[in-house]
Amino acid sequence: MRWKESTVLLLISPDSVAEALDCAKAAEHLDIVDVKKPDEGSLGANFPWVIRQIRDAVPADKPVSATVGDVPYKPGTVAQAALGATVSGATYIKVGLYGCTTPEQAIDVMHGVVRAVKDYQPDAFVVASGYADAHRIGCVNPLALPDIARRSGCDAAMLDTAIKDGTGLFDHLPPDLCAEFVRQAHQGGLLAALAGSVKAADLGALTRIGTDIVGVRGAVCEGGDRDAGRIQPRLVAAFRAEMDRHAREHAASVATAG
Numbered sequence: 001m002r003w004k005e006s007t008v009l010l011l012i013s014p015d016s017v018a019e020a021l022d023c024a025k026a027a028e029h030l031d032i033v034d035v036k037k038p039d040e041g042s043l044g045a046n047f048p049w050v051i052r053q054i055r056d057a058v059p060a061d062k063p064v065s066a067t068v069g070d071v072p073y074k075p076g077t078v079a080q081a082a083l084g085a086t087v088s089g090a091t092y093i094k095v096g097l098y099g100c101t102t103p104e105q106a107i108d109v110m111h112g113v114v115r116a117v118k119d120y121q122p123d124a125f126v127v128a129s130g131y132a133d134a135h136r137i138g139c140v141n142p143l144a145l146p147d148i149a150r151r152s153g154c155d156a157a158m159l160d161t162a163i164k165d166g167t168g169l170f171d172h173l174p175p176d177l178c179a180e181f182v183r184q185a186h187q188g189g190l191l192a193a194l195a196g197s198v199k200a201a202d203l204g205a206l207t208r209i210g211t212d213i214v215g216v217r218g219a220v221c222e223g224g225d226r227d228a229g230r231i232q233p234r235l236v237a238a239f240r241a242e243m244d245r246h247a248r249e250h251a252a253s254v255a256t257a258g
């Protein structure tokens with residue numbers, strides 16, 4: 001993976017091979033191509049052949065991530081689906097713990113995923129994802145995710161939003177709580193990923209919080225519309241430029257303070 005000026009990785013979520021090709025045009029500005037099917041939910045899973053085609057379409061040095069879905073509390077079903085995504089060529093496997101109401105249920109699901117994925121591909125990267133707006137759907141508390149991810153052997157803890165209604169990550173989990181999420185993830189030896197209708201205006205706070213990965217779709221789609229709009233390479237480039245600007249400003253302020 002090529003590191004940019006910004007040490008925060010940019011994950012972009014295309015919904016089709018055509019959009020992945022647009023991501024490929026902006027490949028120098030992004031770090032991870034995340035295959036998703038937004039019409040099946042926030043972390044909707046796409047077909048195995050789409051993951052395979054996207055793997056073939058984007059440069060080999062760009063990791064392909066796949067979402068396994070907004071999953072139910074069915075550990076066997078989810079483990080099998082996660083293996084399907086891995087066999088199809090994804091090396092980042094993201095699971096949205098939508099149907100888990102307790103940390104124990106979530107650990108149960110992620111244990112199965114980690115085993116299924118890593119038995120097949122030991123260096124694959126497993127991401128346990130919760131939802132900043134968990135209170136709206138009754139699933140596990142977002143601040144429980146780092147511990148869930150650590151105890152189940154995942155590599156990263158992530159937050160997204162379940163309901164895409166114009167509200168975003170910080171509307172549901174303010175920056176100080178997102179910072180606590182990142183702190184807990186790092187303390188557990190995990191990467192932290194944050195998403196949820198993130199906009200360029202959020203990048204200053206996200207940089208200060210110290211997240212490792214920022215995930216976006218809507219912000220790099222035409223008209224900011226994650227459903228009707230299509231990913232635009234120029235918007236990906238502009239988003240990355242903003243990330244780099246914030247990284248520079250943050251590095252300068254840390255140097256001044258030190």
Ligand SMILES: O=C[C@H](O)COP(=O)(O)O
Pocket residue numbers: 011012013034036160164195196197198215216217218219226
């Ligand atoms: O994993 C990141 C998601 O694709 C975020 O999508 P969004 O920016 O439209 O909320």
